[in-house]
């Protein structure tokens with residue numbers, strides 16, 4: 001069954017008294033407990049799409065269902081933004097437990113669940129630090145812990161690893177795969193990185209700009225294999241996507257708009 005089901009999605013923004021179509025006729029299906037990756041040029045509407053799924057923007061036309069519910073009805077979505085969204089004045093421990101506190105969970109349960117998730121993400125020894133005292137990879141792990149503690153069914157990530165160095169980025173990709181295998185979450189990730197898309201996305205969606213829409217979709221059997229990176233098929237898949245983008249730069253993927 002599809003966890004994410006989008007048909008004929010249209011999103012308009014008003015800019016200087018003009019209506020601009022940010023997304024037009026977007027169709028996307030992502031099965032439950034699978035991973036999807038969206039790649040597309042800057043400004044093509046990727047963040048807009050995530051904002052619709054995360055119920056941050058109720059102004060859309062078309063059909064959007066998450067496990068059969070509208071984004072407004074669904075309570076099972078977590079969104080991780082590029083800047084991590086951590087509160088700088090709270091420690092790692094306090095940042096991670098925040099969602100449970102807001103939900104009014106009893107204190108002893110909060111403590112045990114916070115400890116569990118920090119252990120799982122290798123953060124327990126850093127629990128008293130503040131976000132500014134952490135590396136980029138550590139901050140990203142805190143952001144993931146903060147989302148997973150609420151036991152979501154859908155995890156949305158907007159260019160989550162883009163500010164990390166190459167090695168930390170690969171570590172985070174490995175960690176995300178492990179968490180996915182353990183939790184059977186449905187995960188939708190936005191990235192600009194082709195290797196990341198092939199490593200993580202069982203389905204890869206290519207978006208074009210102006211108006212933003214999905215123009216191509218690949219099934220990717222290599223996603224989820226920790227040993228995939230060095231394999232010939234992996235490099236071939238990256239090369240197919242890359243050539244697709246190069247072609248796209250000249251026509252469909254061109255961000256030239258208006």
Ligand SMILES: Nc1ncnc2c1ncn2[C@@H]1O[C@H](COP(=O)(O)OP(=O)(O)O)[C@@H](O)[C@H]1O
Pocket residue numbers: 013014015022040041042043044045046047048049
């Ligand atoms: N709140 C907004 N009001 C008006 N226009 C917006 C708003 N948010 C995004 N846009 C416009 O919609 C288009 C898609 O933006 P966005 O979804 O952020 O793209 P991406 O994440 O792919 O870079 C861009 O042209 C952007 O300028």
Ligand SMILES: [Mg+2]
Pocket residue numbers: 046047048158
């Ligand atoms: Mg964006």
